[in-house]
Amino acid sequence: MASRLVLRIQERFDRLTAGEKKLAQLIMDREDDILTHSATEIAEMAGVSKATAARFFQHLGYSDFNEVKLQAREERNRTEPYGYSVTESEQVALGRTIGAHLELELKNLTKTFEEMRSDKVREAADLIEKAPRLWVLGLGAEEGYARYARLLFSRLRHSVMILGINQGSWAEDLAMTGPKDVLLLLALPPHPQILKPIVAYAETTRMTVITITDRTFALEAQRFSKVVLPCHVSSFGLGPSHTAMGSVIRLLAVTYTAHAGKSALQRHEIIAGIQEELGGAE
Numbered sequence: 001m002a003s004r005l006v007l008r009i010q011e012r013f014d015r016l017t018a019g020e021k022k023l024a025q026l027i028m029d030r031e032d033d034i035l036t037h038s039a040t041e042i043a044e045m046a047g048v049s050k051a052t053a054a055r056f057f058q059h060l061g062y063s064d065f066n067e068v069k070l071q072a073r074e075e076r077n078r079t080e081p082y083g084y085s086v087t088e089s090e091q092v093a094l095g096r097t098i099g100a101h102l103e104l105e106l107k108n109l110t111k112t113f114e115e116m117r118s119d120k121v122r123e124a125a126d127l128i129e130k131a132p133r134l135w136v137l138g139l140g141a142e143e144g145y146a147r148y149a150r151l152l153f154s155r156l157r158h159s160v161m162i163l164g165i166n167q168g169s170w171a172e173d174l175a176m177t178g179p180k181d182v183l184l185l186l187a188l189p190p191h192p193q194i195l196k197p198i199v200a201y202a203e204t205t206r207m208t209v210i211t212i213t214d215r216t217f218a219l220e221a222q223r224f225s226k227v228v229l230p231c232h233v234s235s236f237g238l239g240p241s242h243t244a245m246g247s248v249i250r251l252l253a254v255t256y257t258a259h260a261g262k263s264a265l266q267r268h269e270i271i272a273g274i275q276e277e278l279g280g281a282e
Contacts, residue, residue: 039065131182138186179206
């Protein structure tokens with residue numbers, strides 16, 4: 001669920017001053033910074049004065065920044081940690097295993113979408129609509145989800161490609177990218193070493209990066225991404241759960257369809273017609 005601080009900001013956003021709105025936007029984009037920075041540092045990051053920051057938190061109903069940080073720390077401590085697993089010594093009946101798995105997956109989905117900001121999803125859809133080309137990148141276990149994302153978006157728009165679809169073709173694919181192209185990055189831990197130079201090249205060529213990742217990598221992803229859509233990925237071992245990531249990809253495609261309107265629907269109908277023709281020819 002969204003933190004109490006974010007909920008208070010959303011409720012009062014329209015009544016904030018211009019300076020307070022800058023601070024509010026920073027906090028909503030980088031909420032975890034509350035735990036690691038002082039009030040003065042956060043004010044500097046937002047480009048406002050320390051006095052503005054003090055008034056801002058008071059307008060939200062807090063006595064001072066220390067109360068804000070204490071609340072954030074309490075909420076963090078109540079949050080279920082990422083990646084816990086069942087030990088081999090535990091003998092769990094199959095029915096109970098299924099129930100526990102379902103409960104955890106539902107919790108991942110619920111937390112992901114309760115905390116998901118609709119304006120960020122719309123911003124990502126707008127960037128994809130305006131992009132000359134959409135590139136999708138998923139490394140390791142995320143490669144399958146990259147193929148899924150490419151399939152969804154290729155039914156809605158032209159020029160959708162997977163980056164590095166052929167092994168060893170990184171240089172050739174990157175050479176085809178250009179300014180204003182969008183890179184949809186799907187990244188859950190562990191992150192391969194090649195991710196860093198690929199992201200660096202994307203920045204050099206002025207590609208716009210949209211990242212779907214887990215919450216532990218979200219702050220790092222904000223350094224090179226225009227939009228970050230974080231997911232909850234807790235699991236009983238065998239790596240992170242991809243359930244929420246798959247659903248966020250679907251949400252982004254649905255939002256894009258609503259954003260692009262007639263052009264997306266027409267392309268979808270054309271492809272459906274081609275699929276029918278191909279099926280009839282078999």
